[in-house]
Amino acid sequence: MAELASSAAHVRHGSSIGQPLTRRDGLLKVTGQARYAADNHPPGMLHAALAVSSVARGRVTGLDLEAARAHPGVVAVMTPENRPALAQDPDEKAGPFVFRMELLQDDTVRYVGQPVAVVIAETLEAATEGAALLAPRYATEPVSTGLEDGEAFVPPAVGVGAPAEVRHGDVEAGLVAAARRVEAVYETPAQYHNAMEPHAVVAAWEGDRLFIDTPSQGLAMAVGRVAGLFGIPPENIEIRSPFLGGGFGSKGAISGPQVLGILAAKLVGRPVKLVLKRDQMYGPVGHRAPTRQTLRLGVDGEGALTALHHHVRTTSSRYDDFFEPSGSVSHTLYASPAIATTSDAVRLDTGTPIFMRAPGEASGSIALEGAIDEMAAACGMDPLEFRLRNYAEVEPTSGKPFSSKALRECYAQGAESFGWSGRPLAPRQMRDEDGLLVGWGVGTATFPALMMHGQARAVLRRDGSGLIETGAHDMGQGAWTAFAQIAADSLALPINQVEFRAGHSGLPDAGIAGGSAHTATAGMAIHGAGADAIARLAELAMADQRSPLFGAGNAGVVAREGRLVRRDDESRGESYAEILARAGLDEIEGRGTGAADQAAQQHYAMHAHGAVFAEVKVDPELGQIRATRLVGAFAAGRIINPRLVRSQYYGGMIWGVSFALHEAAVVDRRTGRVMNANLGEYHVPVNADVPSLEAILVDEVDPHVNALGIKGVGEIGITGSAGAVANAVWHATGVRVRRFPIAIEALLGQP
Amino acid sequence: MNRFDYVRPATVAEAVAAAAQPGSAYLAAGTNLLDLMKGGVMRPARLVDLARVPGLDVIEALPDGGVRIGARVRNSDLAYDPGFARRFPAVAEALLSGASAQLRNAATVGGNLLQRTRCAYFYDPASACNKREPGAGCDARDGENRLHAVLGWSEQCIATHPSDFCVPLVALGAVVEIEGKAGRREVPLEEFHCLPGSTPERESVLAPGELIVAVRLPGEAASFAGHARYVKLRERTSYAFAVVSAAAGLRLVDGAIAEARLALGGVAAKPWRVPEAEAVLRGVRPGAEAFRRAAEAALSEAQPSGDNAFKIELARRILVRALTLAAAGTPERLPALPASPHAPHPGVSLHG
Structure with missing residues (x-):
């Protein structure tokens, strides 16, 4: 593989953190040299193709194995009959985030698109045709496909082990006492991650050693899961995952199809490649569940909230648990003496929903921001003024102070850049020169500042x-670059003097890349590892009489550009190389860990915030909407690389536009089949849908989240944005649409 | 995908002879056919590739002022042909509102006429579809059908023809030139596509083995050039099929409409010309009231086939819009967002 580029522009003395470096992997990607999982072709490799169920519930009663096996090039057909044994039942629920998998354990069909057989062949074409020839027959059972289907129940937990109900104060009393009340029901559809890169695996066994190329957002977790399933020691497993073509949560836990590729390789005793077809990504690799959210708000005569109740109806699969935690935004965003969030769910014959970029926050934010906007309108208040009136000085449900919260600055800077002050209060007041209705909306963005658990290793070398x-x-977020920046600073070296290795399971566990926590977690691990290596080097020097640093113990030393110098006299010092050479060492090593500071978390609520302002234009007769302008201002602690962070915000804001206006799985209510399981008909925005985006990076210093002050930026951009766009549609048209994505027909009532 | 023969004839005569074998399909760019074959929706026994057949990729000016467009002319080549775009601006606008730039660079004129519906049930072999498998039933009828037909549909099929290009073509009286074993014949585009009735699998008047060699626009079609527009509603600003679309051409004499040409897209199994609406406009002065009357006439027979009643009113409104824009005059330059209601005002940057 070609090298990651560190161009001359990357050489920087002093702090690499904060510099807008371009992606170090950018050249590899635009020249097609970045090697993704499916680009690997070990010698002797065979191709596998999945045969998937076309029904949502029942049993497979027959497969035309003869036809598939007889097809030229087909080597084997893997079914429940001959699938290699596993050491662990794939339905065993070892923990809340060990998801059940369909690994051909039996003939049961749980959802449309479930793998029912794997065909392994000399070519992709032969495998694909072999899979088609299996033509499964089924015994079907009645299916549940929608939010109305089946009996609702209160799940034991939502999201990542969060309580299904949170109650603070007396909501009913607050509503009774309110001068004004709003009750509104918002609906969000099922959505699919649709990463550009499909889930892919290239698996090769050498005895009981296993080599896997596969995209992963959680290498260590994947190793653990595969080790458990196959009953081999984790150290026998090597996963290479240098680049992902998007994950968005769907590559957090290794999925069933990826494990089937590994099983296929075991069955045939040769390396096997398995790549999901696009339509096969609408089933076994997760999705965002649909929701119906009921918001009840009350305000006093001054427009201050007296009560907020956010009830979420969502769905999970019939056989496993994941519940979209849409109420979480209401815990944090607006001050109210009484807040309750409640959840219930129905079970559907679908694949299990899973984390999808801002799980809960995205779906909850668009509903909450809509309801807040409705209340602002009911009060006759500017929606930004209303949000400021209800600004949460402390986290409302916990009462904790925020570790930092520059949301006021976000509102101010975003509004200024957008030109919000010119907004008329009433809807349907603005037109452009072509007669299109123009509307402006605002939404508040929020996402928790989380940390996982991660580790890093640092080495200083004799050269x-x-x-x-x-x-x-x-x-795709830029980890190769941002972490290299933190790495350089941790060792006090220019970035081109530091080799940075990642994307491989043999390296220290960096923690899962999820929850917008990766930069903070792995960044802190790197920071700690570098500091540890420097400290060990300093000990070495300070104990050596031949070193100019000898005896600097009390004053201490600092690392600067490859040298250690005395803190009290920077003219006295020597290079890392000199210290190591004199000690006769080739290198010195340090270790670091990144993890949440439990004490700080007990005392502080930790969240990133932002304010998004959107302009939409709507054709008054035809109802066609276009988001013409978005300005987002975000405060997320320390920014490691403003260029990459801006891109993350842009991406999130585009997801917000998509959420409000474009994106939905069209599910046939009779069969549970996703009828638009392709990128032509499952609409996500094209360039023409997002003509103007601005992301403002608002300064924020957070002394509590972690030593680097990093909060995370990967998901917050969706929150706020979706609601801002939807609120702008109301402001343009006077029509409040509570079902997303907003459809043309919803706006046709009033020509 | 089924096994199939692949032949690459050198002449039209050879192509027609090669396609005489039952189960043959002509291959042009394959932007639709190959996907359908990979999905097991179409299973031709023989592909007759037209790539090497000479003479099919020519845009030819005709003595009467019309144009003859070879069946293998690429969408982009036609839309960007300055002579063509000047004389038939609504056709160029419709072409550029379709698909994506990459697809337009490949897709052909003949293929556009013969593209299959985008009904998801047709594309899904696990669903019942009378078009794919006669007699199987129609899962769209009670299914997810908010974008399906509101005109000319039957209980057997509610699919629409997805073409943009065909909408102004049918309005302007295009003629399809067809080559077959029995020689050459011509069919007006308006009569080329079939309504589903009880035989939704039969989508055009082409007999098995017949080949579209060209589409011709008569010289009089250019007389609408000064007042011709195409408008397309879609659920994202580009790369989406029409929810509904409309083409309008007006020939104005002394401020009155001497002749109007109108057609709708996305509403039926064929590009839907509306002569009754054209008749309403003959001799009247252009204006909102007259346009609305024409739109009412155009949709008088419309019926929802499912959750799509909104498309009827939307179709009326888009006809009014297309007429309003046409009456205002064809713009000097094609809008940056062709056929979009969000086409920026002339001189206004797309990037705001």
Whole structure:
């Protein structure tokens, strides 16, 4: 593989953190040299193709195995009859985030698109045709496909083990006492991650050693899961995942199809490649569940909230648990003496929903921001003024102070750049020169500042260079670059003097790349590892009488550009290389860990915030909407690389536009089949849908989240944005649409 | 995908002879056919590739002022042909509102006429579809059908023809030139596509083995050039099929409409010309009231086939819009967002 580029522009003395470096992997990607999982072709490799169920519930009663096996090039057909044994039942629920998998354990069909057989062949074409020839027959059972279907129940937990009900104060009393009340029901559809890169695996067994190329947002978790399933030691498994073509949560846990590729390789005793077809990504690799959210708000005569109740109806699969935690935004965003969030769910014959970029926050934000906007309108208040009136000085449900919260600055800077002050209060007041209705909307963005648990290793070498290793994941967000920046600073070296290794399971566990926590977690691990290596080097020097640093113990030393110098006299010092050479060492190593500071978390609520302002234009007769302008201002602690962070915000804001206006799985209510399981008909925005985006990086110093002050930026951009767009549609048209994505027909009532 | 023969004839005569074998399909760019074959929706026994057949990729000016467009002319080549775009601006606008730039660079004129519906049930072999498998039933009828037909549909099929290009073509009286074993014949585009009735599998008047060699626009079609527009509603600004669309051409004499040409897209199994609406406009002065009357006439027979009643009123409104824009005059330059209601005002940057 070609090298990651560190151009001359990347050489920087002093702090690499904060510099807008371009992606170090950019050249590889635009020249097609970045090697993704499916680009690997080990010698002797065979191709596998899935045969998937076309029904949502029942049993497979027959497969035309003869026809498939007789097809030229087909090597084997894997079914429940001959699938290699597993050491662990794939339905065993070892923990809340060990998801059940369909690994041909029996003939049961749980959802449309479930793998029912795997065909392994000499060519992709032969495998594909073999899979088609299996023509499964089924015994079907009645299916549940929608939010109305089946009996609702209160799940034991939602999201990542959060309580299904949170109650603070007396909501009913608050509503009774309110001068004004709003009750509104919002609906969001099922959505699919649709990463550009489909789930893919290239698996090769050498005895009981296993080599896997597959995209992963959680290398260590994947190793653990595969080790458990196959009953082999984790150290026998090597997963390479240098680049992901997007993950968005669907590559957080290794999925059933990826494990089927590994099983196929075991069955045939040769390396096997399995790549999901696009339509096969609408089933076994997760989705965002649909929701119906009921918001009840009350305000006093001054427009201050007296009560907020956010009830979420969502869905999970019939056989496993994941519940979209849409109420979480209401815990944090607006001050109210009484807040309750409640959830219930129905079970559907679908694949299990899973984390999808801002799980809960995205779907909850568009509903909450809509209801808040409705209340602002009911009060006759500017929606920004209303949000400021209800600004949460402390986290409302917990009462904790925020570790930092520059949301006022976000509102101010975003509004200024957008030109919000010119907004008429009433809807349907603005037109452009072509007669299109123009509307402006605002939404508040929020996402928790989380940390996972991660580790890193640092090495200082005798040639003066450094090495940082951590099994971090680059999903496209720029990990190769941002972590290299943190690595350089941790070792006080220019970035081109530091080798950074990531994307491999043999490296220290960097923690899962999820929850917008990867930069903070792995970044802190790197920071700690570098500091540890420097400290060990300093001990070495300070104890050596031949070193100019000898005896600097009390004053201490600092690392600067490859040298250690005395803190009290920077003219006295020597290079890392000199210290190591004199000690006769080739290198010195340090270790670091990134994890949440439990004490700080007990005392502070930790969240990133932002304000998004949207302009839409709507054709008054035809109802066609276009988001013409978005300005987002976000405060997320320390920014490692403003260029990459801006891109993350843009991407999130585009997801917000998509959420409000475009994106939905069209599910046939009779069969549970997704009828638009392709990128032609499952609409996500094209360039023409997002003509103007601005992301403002608002300064925020957070001394509590972690030593680097990083909060995370990967998901917050969706929140606020979707609601801002929807609120702008109301402001343009006077029509409040509570079902997403907003359809043309919803706006045709009033020509 | 089924096994199939692949032949690459050198002449039209050879192509027609090669396609005489039952189960043959002509291959042009394959932007639709190959996907359908991979999905097991179409299973031709023989592909007759037209790539090497000479003479099919020519845009030819005709003595009467019309144009003859070879069946293998690419969408982009036709839309960007300056002579063509000047004389038939609504056709160029419709072409550029379709698909994506990559698809337009490949897709052909003949293929556009013969593209299959985008009904998801047709594309899904696990669903019942009378078009794919006669007699199987129609899962769209009680299914997810908010974008399905409101005109000319039957209980057997409610699919629509997805073409943009065909909508102004049918309005302007295009003629399809067809080559077959029995020689050459011509069919007006308006009569080329079939309504589903009880035989939705039969989508056009082409007999098995017949080949579209060209589409011709008569010289009089250019007389609408000064007042011709195409408008398309879609659920994202580009790369989406029409929810509904409309083409309008007006020939104005002394401020009155001497002749109007109108057609709708996305509403039926064929591009839907509306002569009754054209008749309403003959001799009247252009204006909102007259346009609305024409639109009412155009949709007088419309019926929802499912959750799509909104398309009827939407179709009326888009006809009014297309007429309003046509009456205002064809713009000097094609809008940056062709056929979009969000086409920026002339001189206004797309990027705001």
